[in-house]
Amino acid sequence: MIRVSLLVLAVIAISGMALFLMPVPINPFSASQMEKEILLYIRLPRVVTAFLMGMSLAGCGCILQALLRNPLADPYILGLSSGSALFATIGIMSGSAFLGGFTTPIFAFMGAILTGIIVGIMAWKRGGLWPERLLLAGIGVGFLFSSVLMLFMSISDAEALRRATLWLFGDLGMTDWSSIPYGMAFIGIGLFIAIRRGKALNTLLLGDDLSHSLGFSPRKETILLFTSVCLLTASSVSLGGMIGFIGLLMPHIMRAITGSDMRRLIPMAMLGGGGLLVTADMLGRTLLKPAEIPAGVITAILGAPYFLYLLRRRDVIG
Amino acid sequence: MVEIPKQVRNDNKDAMLNPALNLFHGLFQHLLELQKRFWALKSLVVSALLLYCFTAVAQPPNRIVSLAPSVTETLYALGLEDRIVGVTTFCDYPKEAKEKPKIGGMSNPSLEAVLSLKPDIVVMTTDGNPKEFAERLHSLKIKTYVMRARRIHEFPDEIRKLGDALGVRERAEALAKEMEGALKGLKKQVQKPKKVIFIIWAEPLIVAGGGTTINDALTLIGYKNIGDASAINYPKYSIEEIIRQDPELIFIGGGHDELKKLSAKLLYRLKSTSAVKNKKVFYVSDMLYRLSPRLIKGIEELSDASLEIEKGIVK
Numbered sequence: 085m086i087r088v089s090l091l092v093l094a095v096i097a098i099s100g101m102a103l104f105l106m107p108v109p110i111n112p113f114s115a116s117q118m119e120k121e122i123l124l125y126i127r128l129p130r131v132v133t134a135f136l137m138g139m140s141l142a143g144c145g146c147i148l149q150a151l152l153r154n155p156l157a158d159p160y161i162l163g164l165s166s167g168s169a170l171f172a173t174i175g176i177m178s179g180s181a182f183l184g185g186f187t188t189p190i191f192a193f194m195g196a197i198l199t200g201i202i203v204g205i206m207a208w209k210r211g212g213l214w215p216e217r218l219l220l221a222g223i224g225v226g227f228l229f230s231s232v233l234m235l236f237m238s239i240s241d242a243e244a245l246r247r248a249t250l251w252l253f254g255d256l257g258m259t260d261w262s263s264i265p266y267g268m269a270f271i272g273i274g275l276f277i278a279i280r281r282g283k284a285l286n287t288l289l290l291g292d293d294l295s296h297s298l299g300f301s302p303r304k305e306t307i308l309l310f311t312s313v314c315l316l317t318a319s320s321v322s323l324g325g326m327i328g329f330i331g332l333l334m335p336h337i338m339r340a341i342t343g344s345d346m347r348r349l350i351p352m353a354m355l356g357g358g359g360l361l362v363t364a365d366m367l368g369r370t371l372l373k374p375a376e377i378p379a380g381v382i383t384a385i386l387g388a389p390y391f392l393y394l395l396r397r398r399d400v401i402g
Numbered sequence: 403m404v405e406i407p408k409q410v411r412n413d414n415k416d417a418m419l420n421p422a423l424n425l426f427h428g429l430f431q432h433l434l435e436l437q438k439r440f441w442a443l444k445s446l447v448v449s450a451l452l453l454y455c456f457t458a459v460a461q462p463p464n465r466i467v468s469l470a471p472s473v474t475e476t477l478y479a480l481g482l483e484d485r486i487v488g489v490t491t492f493c494d495y496p497k498e499a500k501e502k503p504k505i506g507g508m509s510n511p512s513l514e515a516v517l518s519l520k521p522d523i524v525v526m527t528t529d530g531n532p533k534e535f536a537e538r539l540h541s542l543k544i545k546t547y548v549m550r551a552r553r554i555h556e557f558p559d560e561i562r563k564l565g566d567a568l569g570v571r572e573r574a575e576a577l578a579k580e581m582e583g584a585l586k587g588l589k590k591q592v593q594k595p596k597k598v599i600f601i602i603w604a605e606p607l608i609v610a611g612g613g614t615t616i617n618d619a620l621t622l623i624g625y626k627n628i629g630d631a632s633a634i635n636y637p638k639y640s641i642e643e644i645i646r647q648d649p650e651l652i653f654i655g656g657g658h659d660e661l662k663k664l665s666a667k668l669l670y671r672l673k674s675t676s677a678v679k680n681k682k683v684f685y686v687s688d689m690l691y692r693l694s695p696r697l698i699k700g701i702e703e704l705s706d707a708s709l710e711i712e713k714g715i716v717k
Contacts, residue, residue: 107640121674122642238510255606257641260671375611375637 087341088352095359102131102366107373125260133259133267134365134379135358137323138330140271140316142338142357145331146350147278147309147316150289152215158331159317161219163226167199168192168321170229173236192325196318199225204310215306254327254380256365263323270319275354277312281305282347289346327364327380329387330357336394360386462569463522463545469535470508470527473549474499475694477525480565480573488519495696513538523547523568529693549693554618557693558582577695584698585622588705592624598651599628599644599677602636604665609639616655616690619701625651641668645675652677653704654685 103123104110110119141159148157159165168191175191206221207214278285284305287295292302320327338353364382371377467488468474474493477486489502490511503519506512508530516524516539523545526536529552539546547567551560558578565574598620600610610616612630620627628647629639652672654665662685672678689700 107642108646118645118648118674122645125671126642126645255638257607257638258605258667258671260667369640369642372632372634372637374640374643375632375634376640378606378638 091341091352091355091359095355095362098359098363098366099131099135102134102362103127106366107370129259129261129264130256130365131362132264133323134256134361136264136267136271137254137256137320137327138334138357138359138361139354140267140274140320140357141327141330141361142334142353143271143275143278143350144313144316144320145333145357146335146338146346146353147285147313148331149335150285150346151306151309151313152219153289153291154219155336156332157219158328159313159320160226160328160331162200162222162313162317163203163224163229164196164199164222164314164317165321165326166226166229166233167202168195168318169326170233170236171195171198172321172325173233190322192322193318196321197314199229200310200314200318204307218306218310253378254325254383256324256368256379257376259324267319267323270315274312274316274319275350277308278316278350279347281309281312282345282350285309285346289344325378325380327361327383329383329391330360333387333391333394334360336391463567465520465522466568467505467516467519467521467524468493468526469505469511469524469531470529470549471495472529472692472694473525473527475692475696476549476561476564477568479577479695480561480568480570482568482570485568487521488516495694511535517542517544525549525564525568527693528552551693552613552615554585554615554622554693554697557697558585561695581695581698585701588698588701589622590624590705595624595626596650597628597647598625598653599647599649600653600655601665601668602655604654604668607639607641607668608636609644610655611635611637615693615697619690619697619704623701623705625704641671644672648675649677650680650682652683654683655690656685656688 104112110123112123115123145158148159148162149155151157152161154161171194172192203218203221203225206225207217209217284295284300287298287300288302288305288309295302295305334353334357335349338349338356342348342352361379361383364386365379368377368379368382464485465487466477466482466485468477468486469490471490471493474486474489475495477483478496478499483498486499486502488505489499490506490508491504492508493499493502503515505515505519509532511531513535521544524539525547527549531548536546536548547564549560549564551557558581561574561578561581562571565571565578568574600616600620602608602610609629609632610620610627611632611634612627613633613635617627617630628644628649629637631643632639652669652675654662669678669683677683686703687700689696689703
């Protein structure tokens, strides 16, 4: 319990820093009109978006690692990120702006859902989703979409390429309040499913047979949880592009803190994931100011070494 | 088969050898003669060498391949359009350049395509072309000229050097002089420069930083570019910092309609800045994106905008 409250405190402290201290300190009690505006319309939506994205990515990681019984699973491995990235890039490069600022998020969202459906159909056999097939189909579809994405990028002109590349690393620089309600809705539904089915997920981790004998239907649970993963990934990618490593890393870190009961692990990992992405974005805004580094680059730079350290210390985590 | 008598064959051989011997003999005699007149020989050799050098210089490269849009524009400005045999897929100015054979992109030109055009010289830039490509061309004994200028003030001299390399020294000198004159005419000293920002792309927010031709242009005509606070040329910029710095003018480059739609959201977020409040936001062309003779027009465009502001005309 002490660990949990420490984590909550740390997340609150980091959010406070991201809001009031970096890149330039603003005192909320003696802020000028301009500073108030910066706080309310730039920093606050940014922190909230980063938190939501981090939450959904970490949640996805928890569910997928249990569902696929693979400690290296995250939204990337299921091809969902590549799918939404491909569609979002098509949206960016075709230059279509018929939906205004929403074009990219909507394309990304469609991409994730469509990829989820394709991977789901590929993994469907004898009336249910099979974890092994889900994993392999995800990897295959992911490769396919990544190469199509590469194709588009290699034939596009330099400016569009640069735009797409920056977006692919996760760009939180232009977030505002308008996209947050949509993100919140999808993440809320995904989170609700994940926590409600936490107990079933615990049993799935033990294998389909055991899960079945404990009174759950592995097929039904897998479909339900897979849907929630699609929703979570789609909302996160559409909020701010592709952010790596949080989905992979957070479940492992939190398992060390709270144990591996999904009903506790999922909410805690989401809290930690949110805090991590807020930190990454804060650093990205501050390190080279007034220029910015995409938050996804920071999470990768922070995340990869820590992941290697975990591998070393625990001899491949289970 | 008819057998040829031995005698005849020998005779034939002799007949074949004799003229050669005679020729050698004659040449030998001739050389002896020449050696007697040593000075005459020496002058002959020297003049032949001189003639060779002269023709080598006078024969400028006839088949030029350009590896960058800025290079292509400069070549056209030098009146070399007939000698350009290959350009990149991005070379879109002047319009006729689009008709030339393509050799691929700037960062990924096709070596095969370049070779198949049998160029006398390949003109490339340090800004955008891979260095390895120049090395490959060198190893294949193909001449290259690399344009190294990056900033506006370096450009006229670069034109002169390019003119030397391509054998159009006079035209290059004239173009360089013209540019220098125009730049001098545009130069403005202002007591308290207006703060401006030049937006390249709205989402993600990319602006022109300190090391760019755009920054040179803005400074030249008496503005203060907010973006030069960043060490990166085209940084992904902090929107917070723009609001804090409060620009009096906002330029949005590129000139696409698409960008107008895309920048609407950005401008809404910048609504508290003086530029947006006073409706001093200007959509300008992309003429300053390339180091080419069109720069002058691009700079004039920025100052024209400022004239419009003085008149109170706003877009």
